[in-house]
Amino acid sequence: MQNESVANAFLGLVKIMDELREKCPWDKKQTIQTLRPLTIEETYELADSITEKDWKGIKEEAGDILLHILFYAKIGSEQNQFTLEDIIKGVSEKLIARHPHIYGDVTVKDEEEVKQNWEKLKLKEGKRSVLGGVPKSLPSVVKATRLQEKAKQVGFEWDTREKVWDKVTEEIAELREAEATGDIEKIEDEFGDLLFSMVNYARFLQVDAENALERTNKKFISRFTSMEQKALQEGKALTDMTLEEMDAIWDSIKKQNAAIEGPEKKPV
Numbered sequence: 001m002q003n004e005s006v007a008n009a010f011l012g013l014v015k016i017m018d019e020l021r022e023k024c025p026w027d028k029k030q031t032i033q034t035l036r037p038l039t040i041e042e043t044y045e046l047a048d049s050i051t052e053k054d055w056k057g058i059k060e061e062a063g064d065i066l067l068h069i070l071f072y073a074k075i076g077s078e079q080n081q082f083t084l085e086d087i088i089k090g091v092s093e094k095l096i097a098r099h100p101h102i103y104g105d106v107t108v109k110d111e112e113e114v115k116q117n118w119e120k121l122k123l124k125e126g127k128r129s130v131l132g133g134v135p136k137s138l139p140s141v142v143k144a145t146r147l148q149e150k151a152k153q154v155g156f157e158w159d160t161r162e163k164v165w166d167k168v169t170e171e172i173a174e175l176r177e178a179e180a181t182g183d184i185e186k187i188e189d190e191f192g193d194l195l196f197s198m199v200n201y202a203r204f205l206q207v208d209a210e211n212a213l214e215r216t217n218k219k220f221i222s223r224f225t226s227m228e229q230k231a232l233q234e235g236k237a238l239t240d241m242t243l244e245e246m247d248a249i250w251d252s253i254k255k256q257n258a259a260i261e262g263p264e265k266k267p268v
Contacts, residue, residue, distance in 0.1 A: 014084065017070045032075055039068045051214055097121065119153040130154055141210045144199040161204040168197045226253045 020027040042064045049057030073084035098121050100106035101114065108114050119130050127133065130153065134146045151157065158164045171194040178190040202209035227249045231238055238246060 013067070014070060017067065017074055021071075021074050027071075030071065030075070032072060035068060035071055035075075039065070042068060047214075051211055051218070097125075115149075116153045119150065139210065141195075141199060141213060144196050145203065145209055148200050148203060158200070158204075161201070164197070164201045164204050168194070168201055171197045223250065223253050223257070 022028070042061060046058065046061035046065060048054075049061050069087070070084065073082070073087055076082040076086075077084070096103045098118050099114075100117070100121075101108045106117065108117065122133065123130065130150050131147055134143060134150060138146065148157075158167070171190065175187070175190040175194050178186040181187075199209045202212065227246060228238060230249050230253065231241060231246075236245075
């Protein structure tokens with residue numbers, strides 16, 4: 001009965017999409033090009049909700065993304081490119097083909113072996129490179145993580161966390177050497193190498209580097225705006241304050257937050 005309820009709800013949403021495309025002036029004008037930035041925005045809103053562990057937000061944003069998928073399916077059908085049925089059948093066939101340990105006679109011992117088989121199957125399907133499935137437009141930290149995860153599936157991976165950290169310290173030294181030369185391009189190259197190695201270290205710590213940085217961004221925004229408000233309460237503007245005065249307010253805010261957030265190993 002639950003599957004029937006889900007199916008009815010899904011078909012109801014498809015019907016709403018059809019009606020909006022036919023009757024709503026805004027929906028009628030949309031194209032894949034005009035939807036693209038909106039889809040990206042919705043994806044980031046979902047990511048924000050996930051970072052905040054906001055389940056209500058996750059539900060809402062997932063619904064918005066589902067609506068966008070139906071929108072693309074509707075436009076694809078109008079352009080005689082593909083239908084919603086084609087999308088569903090396509091992903092279903094791909095999932096079955098790439099899970100021979102479920103739908104075939106292949107045996108796997110753990111999730112890592114599943115990932116390795118996945119990449120091998122993609123190459124058999126015609127992918128020219130293991131890295132080929134990583135979108136060019138991904139944010140750089142996410143892209144670095146995905147590139148490293150892809151490379152890992154063919155064995156291109158450090159053996160231990162310690163070796164990864166050794167690489168991080170090596171990149172720090174190379175950055176300092178580049179800094180001494182004053183060559184901006186070389187400095188940028190070495191800084192990029194350091195960031196890439198830090199993303200790799202995050203993976204070995206089982207930390208999502210993108211999410212970790214976003215949490216720090218949010219924490220900085222919260223503390224900085226609190227500092228601005230506290231300064232205004234004292235009748236001051238940050239532009240008229242010394243760094244020492246701002247730092248004193250910053251430290252007081254950190255102490256206040258510590259009681260709520262819990263003790264930090266190393267405050268930002």
